[in-house]
Amino acid sequence: MTIFDYPLEPGQRLCEYVKVGELACFSDIRIPVLAIRGKQDGPTLWLTGAVHGDELNGLWAMRRLFWDLDVEKLQGTLVLTPLLNPVAFLGRAKVSMLDSLDMDQQFPGNPAGLYSERVAHAVFSELKQKANYVIDFHTLNHLFSATPYTVSKIVPGADDQTNQQAFRMAKAFGVFPNCRVDLQSASGELPGTTSGALDIVCMQHNIPCFMAELGGGGRWEEAFIQVAYMGIRDVMIDLGMLAGNLPVPEKQLIITKRKFLRSNAGGLVRMAVEPGSFVPAGGLIATIYDFWQEVDHLYADQDMFMIATCFNPVVSSGDRLAFVGCEWHEDK
Ligand SMILES: [Zn+2]
Structure with a gap:
């Protein structure tokens, strides 16, 4: 298989940058891509992070887990794009100063659009071909403290199996509160639009996806990085990518x-x-x-x-x- 045209054979790791644009100061805009393909066949789980540039806990959890994985024991492929919005990241901000667009409202993107639309297009056009499952990592903004939680949506247009599988993955992630949002009845629940969100567009392509919300932005919270690390591992166990027993929490809260x-x-x-x-x-x-x-x-x-x-x-x-x-x- 290939990831962004880089070959990836069984038993290999991939660590590369993908060029997604250019800055006025003559630098390339690049996003890091990491992938690891097990020696045995299995599904492809794709993790995305920092589509909002100041939401950082998830990307460190991805990095940590990636280097702990044993290619001999992995079934299938894990792909990481931990930093989707490098210009917003540079500004320690949710959105980039190039276009002030919320990148998480721009999927599936537009190759002839503004910066955020172009990056969304570059990532999604590869992801939709390769990913069987997606977890999208966020945090609340830097003004908030939060307990880790998941958001899985019931998306009109996604098939029933996709909607069910997203919920199953979210629960396997193992945190106590899990938001289950029915998009048909949730209008007005959150400020602003949710169309063009990565998780929703994945679901519309029948790729099960949930959002992991891990604390607050603009900081690292070690406890939540560890929660995310264990959560990814547990989702991989549930998907049959890793051997092991899934530690099912005694009780989980489903917030509707x-x-x-x-x-x-x-x-x-x-x-x-x-x-x-x-x-x-x-x-x-x-x-x-x-x-x-x-x-x-x-x-x-x-x-x-x-x-x-x-x-x-x-x-x-x-x-x-x-x-x-x-x-x-x-x-x-
Ligand atoms: Zn976010």
Whole structure:
């Protein structure tokens, strides 16, 4: 087989750059590509990271796992494109200063479009031919702390098996909260558009894909890097790519409805709750302060599971203080 025209034989590793554009300062824009092909046949799992340039925990987990894999014991092929948005990464930002586009809204891309559209096209046109399964790694933005969670979507137009398999992979990843988003009924749940998202476009091509959300952006969180490392390994076990027993968590939370909680006041926020915790209706979530008084309090208007909370204490009215699950069930 080949990956971006580089040959990859059984038992080989591939570590290369793929040119995806040029900068005004006469440098190439390149993305790193790593692949490892087992000596035995099996599926191809493709991992993508940093489509948002400041979301970094996933890429280190990929790097660590890649070099720990034993080609003798691997069945199938693991492909990594851990840094999809090198220009945004350079700016320590979610989107690039070249076009200010959210690259995760540009798939399947456009070879004659703007920077983000071109990279999306270059990656997706190869991925859709080679990948049987995809995991797309994200974090919340750098203003948030978050507990690791997965997002698997029920995508109209994807076949039933694809929708089921994405959910199965997400659960095999092994984290406690797992968001299950039905795109037909989830409109307005998140700000902005979700069309052109890598996971959705994979699913529309019947390539099962889920998003792994691992903490906050602009930093490395070792505990979550390790969560991602184990999660990838467990998905590979579930797909039959690695031998081993799948450690099934005792209990997982399947979150079917989510929302953002926003501040009505400006000032300095102190959160009363941690990501990963449950808050009953009426519980205190946050207090907003100025320098001589408590300006405002935010209380839970229903039972909630805290997915992410404000990390940076500076808030204006309308800013998001938390991202919460508000409907869920338990899964064994
Ligand atoms: Zn992201």
